[in-house]
Amino acid sequence: MPKSYKVAILGATGAVGTELIQLLEDRNFPIADLTLLASPRSAGQLLSFKGESLPIDVVGDRSFDGIDLVLASAGGSTSKQWASKIVAAGAVMVDNSSAFRMQLDVPLVVPEVNPQAAASHRGIIANPNCTTILMNVAVYPLHQVQPVQRIVAATYQSASGAGARAMEEVKIQSRAILQGDPPVPEIFPYPLAFNLFPHNSPLNENGYCEEELKMVNETRKIFNAPDLRITATCIRVPVLRAHSEAINIEFEHPFSVAEARERLSQAPGVKLVEDWQANYFPMPLDAAGQDDVLVGRIRQDISHPNGLELWLSGDQIRKGAALNAVQIAELLVAHDWLHPAEAAIGVGANLG
Ligand code: A2P
Numbered sequence: 001m002p003k004s005y006k007v008a009i010l011g012a013t014g015a016v017g018t019e020l021i022q023l024l025e026d027r028n029f030p031i032a033d034l035t036l037l038a039s040p041r042s043a044g045q046l047l048s049f050k051g052e053s054l055p056i057d058v059v060g061d062r063s064f065d066g067i068d069l070v071l072a073s074a075g076g077s078t079s080k081q082w083a084s085k086i087v088a089a090g091a092v093m094v095d096n097s098s099a100f101r102m103q104l105d106v107p108l109v110v111p112e113v114n115p116q117a118a119a120s121h122r123g124i125i126a127n128p129n130c131t132t133i134l135m136n137v138a139v140y141p142l143h144q145v146q147p148v149q150r151i152v153a154a155t156y157q158s159a160s161g162a163g164a165r166a167m168e169e170v171k172i173q174s175r176a177i178l179q180g181d182p183p184v185p186e187i188f189p190y191p192l193a194f195n196l197f198p199h200n201s202p203l204n205e206n207g208y209c210e211e212e213l214k215m216v217n218e219t220r221k222i223f224n225a226p227d228l229r230i231t232a233t234c235i236r237v238p239v240l241r242a243h244s245e246a247i248n249i250e251f252e253h254p255f256s257v258a259e260a261r262e263r264l265s266q267a268p269g270v271k272l273v274e275d276w277q278a279n280y281f282p283m284p285l286d287a288a289g290q291d292d293v294l295v296g297r298i299r300q301d302i303s304h305p306n307g308l309e310l311w312l313s314g315d316q317i318r319k320g321a322a323l324n325a326v327q328i329a330e331l332l333v334a335h336d337w338l339h340p341a342e343a344a345i346g347v348g349a350n351l352g
Contacts, residue, residue, distance in 0.1 A: 004032040005333065008067045008091070010082065011074030012036035012047060012056060015164040015241075016096055019322035020071050025050050027326060030333060037063055038074070064089035068338055071325050072096060087123035092338050094125050094325045098210075101126040101218060108221050111327040112269045113140045117222075118331050125328055128222060129214040130320025131155050131234065131243055136222055137293045137319065138312050139249060141267035143223060146255055149306070150229040152248040153215060157199065157234060158284060160241040160316045162187055167240050174238070192238045199234035209234060242284035243320060244313040251306045260298050260308055269319065270295050282313035290315055291323055 007024065011017040017038070024031060034049055037059040046053040057063060059078075064070060064086045072079050072086075073096035083100070086093045100106040107117040108126045113136050118125055128136070135153060142148065159166045166187040173183035173193035183191035190197050201210035208216075211234040220228050237244075249255075265272045271292035273282045282294035293314035301307025314320060332338045 003333070004030040005068040005338070006033045006035070006066055007031050007329075008035040008037055008064065008070045010037045010059060010070055010072040010078065011096075013038045013042045013045060013164075014073055015160050015167060015317055016073035016321045016325075018047065018164075019317045020073065020326065021047060021049055023318075023322055023326045027330070029326065029329065035063065035067065061085065064091050067091040069094070069329055069332070071329065073321065073325070083124060090339070092121065092123060092125065092332060094127055094328050094332075096127045096321050096325055098126075098129065098214065100124050101128065101214075102221065108218060109328050109331075110136045110140075110222055110324060111331055112137050112267070113222050114224070115331050118328055119335065119337050121337070125332075127321065127325045127328065128218045129211070130161055130316045131157060131211065131232075131245065132215050132218040132222070133320050133324050134243055134293050134312060134314035134316075135215065135245055135247060136219060137267075137269045137314070138264070138295045138310065139219075139247065140223065141263045141270065142249065142251075142255065142260055142308070143225075145259070145263055146251045146253060147225070148223075148228060148249055149252055150250040151219070151231070152250075153230070153232040154246045155199075155211075155215075155232065155234045156196075156237045156239070156244040156246075156284075157211075158237065158239040158241050158243055158316050159188075159192060161236075161243070161320075162200070166192075170238055170240065188236070192236060194238060196235055196237045199236055201234075208232075239284045240288070241315060241317050242287040242313050243316045244282065244284055244287075244311070247310050247312065248301060249308050249310070250301075250304060251308070254306050255308055257298055257300055257308065260310075264295050264298070269293055272296060274298070281311055284313045287313035287315050289318070291318055293319055 045056045076097040076099040079097040079099040199211040212232040215232040274296040281296040297311035
């Protein structure tokens, strides 16, 4: 009999949590039992899974007893609060928050890039930052051909990265503006409807915001390239659920557009979207709801002989968060890496 697992979703009512439920159902993840956890605010709510209505439980000390796998997307402080209980209960936590991403003994995994890293977990695996995942899926196939020397990225990030209430806020502000009323910011610091602003994460002393530094530090960890030079400017735009990114990549030697296109057309998790005659390239509305990262507008950088430019859009809630987490869970199950003792034996296993 194929194995099936007891799975819990921590943050089940959120933008990523609800997508996790849908993906587990759509991808037929082998589930024996699904527990949905959130804060007391959601007590008594019901969510549907495989035609059944499941209650939301308020997360507590006994929530993880007997659970094999926890998919967490309830923010960094909630992850930190429950991580040791989850691991002590013998479950593996795939954590969507930034709480553990840069910890040395926590693998940071994009399955298209470093699947084998998941094998070495000790109870926690971190799901990378959404903008980082999307960029990594598009850049890594080129990095495999010729190591990237430097990346310059500019992002156009949707409201979904700040959660379900932030998405609602953009809709409410849009309606208000169209009716001639002032837009009222509550989740974001400024009105996002009909506007944009530099990413609202805390600013570092060097002038970079945390989101930008996540792209830098997490990519280095995922690519296992500690010296990779990366700079980014992250901007929030009034789009609901897909991020877009303009990426300039510098290689050691010239990298032809034709070869880049060829590589990306075969890369896992990438869909080439390029109709030069129609000026039709990746757009967030097209990327919304899709698993693949849409990549296009691949062109030679006219300012540098070894530079390429590309443009991408990818669903922030799916590949940027929930889908990547479920793919990590699928890796764990496929390779029997769920339990750390077995995981240690699994290091270096042939991923095929
Ligand atoms: P709740 O809906 O009960 O507040 P989003 O990222 O879309 O804002 O969603 C955040 C998710 O994290 C929601 O499911 C939210 O539950 C959950 N959450 C937030 N804070 C806590 C907490 N302290 N304990 C448990 N779940 C939490």
